[in-house]
Amino acid sequence: MTIRTRLTWQFTIIVTAIVLLFSVFIYVFYAEFRREEYYSRLEKKALTTARLLIEVKEIDMNLLRIIDNNALNALHNERIMIFNLSNDLIYASTDDLDPLPVSPELLDRIRREKNLEWIHNTNETLGLTYDEGDTHYVVIASAFDIYGRRKLVNLRFILLAGSLVSIVIAFLAGRLFSGQALRPITNINREVSQISGDNLDTRVNTGNGQDEIAQLATNFNKMLDRIAAAFSLQKNFVHNASHELRTPLASIISQIQVSLSKERKEDEYKFLLQSVLEDAQNLTRLSNGLLELAQAEADTMRTRMNPVRIDEVLFSAQREALRSDSNRSIELTFSELPENEEALTVLGHERMLLTLFQNLLDNACKFSDDHKAAVSIAFANGFVKVAVSDNGIGISEEEVGRIFVPFFRSEPARQFKGHGLGLSICKKIAELHGGSIQVQSTLGKGSTFQVSLPHN
Ligand code: ADP
Numbered sequence: 001m002t003i004r005t006r007l008t009w010q011f012t013i014i015v016t017a018i019v020l021l022f023s024v025f026i027y028v029f030y031a032e033f034r035r036e037e038y039y040s041r042l043e044k045k046a047l048t049t050a051r052l053l054i055e056v057k058e059i060d061m062n063l064l065r066i067i068d069n070n071a072l073n074a075l076h077n078e079r080i081m082i083f084n085l086s087n088d089l090i091y092a093s094t095d096d097l098d099p100l101p102v103s104p105e106l107l108d109r110i111r112r113e114k115n116l117e118w119i120h121n122t123n124e125t126l127g128l129t130y131d132e133g134d135t136h137y138v139v140i141a142s143a144f145d146i147y148g149r150r151k152l153v154n155l156r157f158i159l160l161a162g163s164l165v166s167i168v169i170a171f172l173a174g175r176l177f178s179g180q181a182l183r184p185i186t187n188i189n190r191e192v193s194q195i196s197g198d199n200l201d202t203r204v205n206t207g208n209g210q211d212e213i214a215q216l217a218t219n220f221n222k223m224l225d226r227i228a229a230a231f232s233l234q235k236n237f238v239h240n241a242s243h244e245l246r247t248p249l250a251s252i253i254s255q256i257q258v259s260l261s262k263e264r265k266e267d268e269y270k271f272l273l274q275s276v277l278e279d280a281q282n283l284t285r286l287s288n289g290l291l292e293l294a295q296a297e298a299d300t301m302r303t304r305m306n307p308v309r310i311d312e313v314l315f316s317a318q319r320e321a322l323r324s325d326s327n328r329s330i331e332l333t334f335s336e337l338p339e340n341e342e343a344l345t346v347l348g349h350e351r352m353l354l355t356l357f358q359n360l361l362d363n364a365c366k367f368s369d370d371h372k373a374a375v376s377i378a379f380a381n382g383f384v385k386v387a388v389s390d391n392g393i394g395i396s397e398e399e400v401g402r403i404f405v406p407f408f409r410s411e412p413a414r415q416f417k418g419h420g421l422g423l424s425i426c427k428k429i430a431e432l433h434g435g436s437i438q439v440q441s442t443l444g445k446g447s448t449f450q451v452s453l454p455h456n
Pocket of ligand 1: 367411424
């Protein structure tokens with residue numbers, strides 16, 4: 001069921017309940033008012049008749065019948081009876097073939113209760129006592145409220161018809177208003193359904209820019225901005241990755257073609273093979289980098305985390321970095337070691353943390369003439385902070401914001417080997433551990449990369 005239909009029905013049900021309640025209220029009160037008013041007329045009529053018969057000596061039963069039946073206030077289907085103390089009927093306004101059944105018990109009850117109302121054959125019937133000196137009479141009057149009842153039927157019809165019309169109007173109005181209220185959502189829905197990967201630059205209309213729906217549209221547009229950015233990053237990534245793969249592959253193929261073009265000396269073959277090997281190693285490094293990036297992005301890594309001592313990881317990274325190039329020099333400084341060794345421990349993935357620091361040490365040594373890196377460790381607010389500094393080529397202000405983008409390499413760095421994947425891997429690994437990585441750098445002077453990781 002759509003929201004529009006649901007809102008329409010909810011609105012209709014509420015209005016129906018109110019209208020019906022109101023109608024029932026009016027009907028019940030009017031019916032009660034009619035009843036009371038009719039009984040009061042009946043009482044007046046009964047008392048007048050009794051008074052005329054009992055107090056006016058000149059009036060006998062026949063005359064009273066004539067007066068009763070012709071009076072202006074004669075009631076429809078009216079019957080009046082008067083009984084004396086011995087329960088003898090001393091007056092009856094009509095010789096009706098369907099007289100009111102009056103038993104001595106009923107008369108006694110009227111004498112006891114003084115005033116008794118009941119319905120006899122749809123007639124309102126009233127029994128009351130009338131006292132004249134020591135003589136007590138019982139007067140019973142009965143009549144049919146033909147006009148009052150007709151008015152009641154009319155009222156019932158008016159209320160029913162009115163309620164029905166109101167309910168139909170409520171339904172139509174509910175449908176109209178809910179349609180109007182939901183129109184912006186319908187529009188957004190239509191616009192959104194037309195957005196695909198090919199037109200990610202399309203934005204939905206934000207309407208008046210103020211209400212909740214406008215906020216939804218604005219947030220949706222912001223989300224589209226982020227998706228478009230991620231999408232373009234992804235496109236660039238694939239483009240850059242295939243470019244990086246193609247270069248060494250093309251070089252390998254052309255070298256093999258050259259070597260096969262004619263007979264060559266052994267030295268030349270050795271030289272060619274050496275060059276092919278370098279290209280193949282380059283490819284391996286690239287594919288390893290891509291694999292590490294994919295792993296760092298996989299959430300499943302979170303489930304394989306254990307307590308890891310950062311100082312031990314740093315020593316291992318230092319060892320690995322020195323093994324790959326003996327010209328390097330890496331200095332580890334633990335000036336402010338914590339009293340509690342727990343502060344040195346992070347919940348993490350040891351091999352990935354090793355990759356992170358190895359990449360930073362490799363870069364520091366690679367991008368500096370002295371091939372030196374200095375590592376220091378600090379502890380603050382539940383974080384272990386490891387800083388890797390060098391006195392190398394540094395990064396310009398314009399480029400520093402882009403160095404964590406996969407395959408980005410700054411202008412001065414292009415003379416060094418690399419694919420531009422290391423730092424993006426480092427960033428992903430730091431984030432996977434709930435940490436972050438920051439850089440401070442001056443072009444031509446050196447850089448400091450600081451990794452913050454929450455300790456265990
Ligand atoms: P690669 O080292 O393969 O170029 P990285 O992702 O590790 O790729 O680094 C990306 C870029 O960031 C480098 O090309 C370089 O421009 C810059 N960079 C990283 N580390 C340093 C550093 N220690 N000194 C100067 N520039 C650096």
